[in-house]
Amino acid sequence: MNAAIQLKKVRKTYGKKRKAIQDLSLTIAEGDIYALLGPNGSGKSTTFRILTTLASADQGEIRYFGSSKINKQTIGCVAQNSGVDPTATGRENLMLQGRIYGLPKKALKERVNELLTVFHLEEAADRLSKHYSGGMKRKLDLAMGIIHRPKLLFLDEPTTGLDPESRAELWQMIKQLQSDAGMTVLLTTHYMEEADELADRIAFMNEGRIVAEGTPEEMKNKVGGDTITIQCREAQVAAQVLAAAYHVQQPETQDEFTLHVVTENGAEKLPNVIRLLEKQHIPVDSIKVSRPDLGDAYLLYTGKTLRKEETS
Incomplete structure (x- = not known):
């Protein structure tokens, strides 16, 4: 396996006490899409800033394609906040970005036309980008980030604030970049x-550390069962009642009225859970069973919850 990025024991501290990342080590293979997953404050954005040279690590080793030096011509970056100039058209934004990377005039013009087509922005190409929708601006951001055909693309929270349809379209474009261009992609996200x-x-990142790593399926399989989510006014008492028979979790980041029971064959166990609570006269506001997802896996490792996609 050839590595696009290798980090070994990287640390970053702000001030005297706040440890943003601690002994961070990871390897990202060429051609992979790799996600750093965690809530705000987990260290994702600090890692992103260090890898894109916007911040420096206090210690540790970082290598890009086997070298300790980064060739900025080989990387593209799409930050969480849009880099689109609202007073310029979509075409002008792309032309300016291409000139920054030193693309020859003829090749740049061809590349701009190509990207406008790929990202379905042809009709809006000569409109001021301040009139673009959120999804259109994000597609323009992505096009600007790859105008110079980078080998490695950094995406920081790429779909935050987008509606579900725009988010799904952007996902498809990111996967297309990987399959068509063999691009390595590192993205940070709090959406499981x-x-x-x-x-x-x-x-999975938590408090500046990687607490687990693997494929999505490997991570979900580590949960080891279904999750029964219970909401009730006496969650603390309910947890004590159920703990004798089941593995019970109360997430740090959720309200005090929610608890989770992790068990095999959750649908079959649900009646017994209800009976145990009824026997102790504990009223339940809601109860549901779900198959393991990445949020459950993150909860297992950290005791914290991740945000689900919003639906409209």
Whole structure:
């Protein structure tokens, strides 16, 4: 396996006490889509900034395609905040980005036309980008990030704020870049569905550390059962009642009225769970069974929850 990125014991501290990332080690294979998954404050954005040279590590080793030096012509970057100039047209934004990378005039014009077609922006190419929808601006951001055909693309929270239809379209474009151009992609996200849909491999981050790593299926299989989610006013008492028979979790980041029971064959166990609670006269507001997903796996490793995709 050829590595696009290798990190060994990378650390970053802000001030005297806040450890943003701690002894971070990971390897990203060439041609993979790799996701750093975790909530805000887990260290994803700091890792992103260090890898894109926007911040420096305090210690540790970083290699890109086997070299300790990064060739900025080989990387593209799409930050969480849009880099689109709202006072310029879509075409002008792409032309300016291409000139920054030193693309020859004729080749740049051809590349701009190609990207406008690929990202379905032809009709809006000569409109001011301030009139673009959120999805159109994000597609333009992505097009600007790859105008110079990078080998390695960094995406920081690429679909935050997009509606489900725009998000799905952007996912498809990212996967197309991987399959057509063999591009390596590192993305940060707090959406578990996004990581599950896109990534070949995933690393769970929590408090500046990687707490688990593997393929999406490997991560979900580690949960070891279904999850029964219970909402009730006496969650603490309910947890004590159920703990004798089941593995019970109360997430740190959810409200005090929610608890999770992890068990094999959750649908079959559900009546017994209800009976145990009824026997102790514990009223239940809602109860449901779900198959393992990446959110359940993250909860297993960290006691924290991840955000589900919003639906409209």
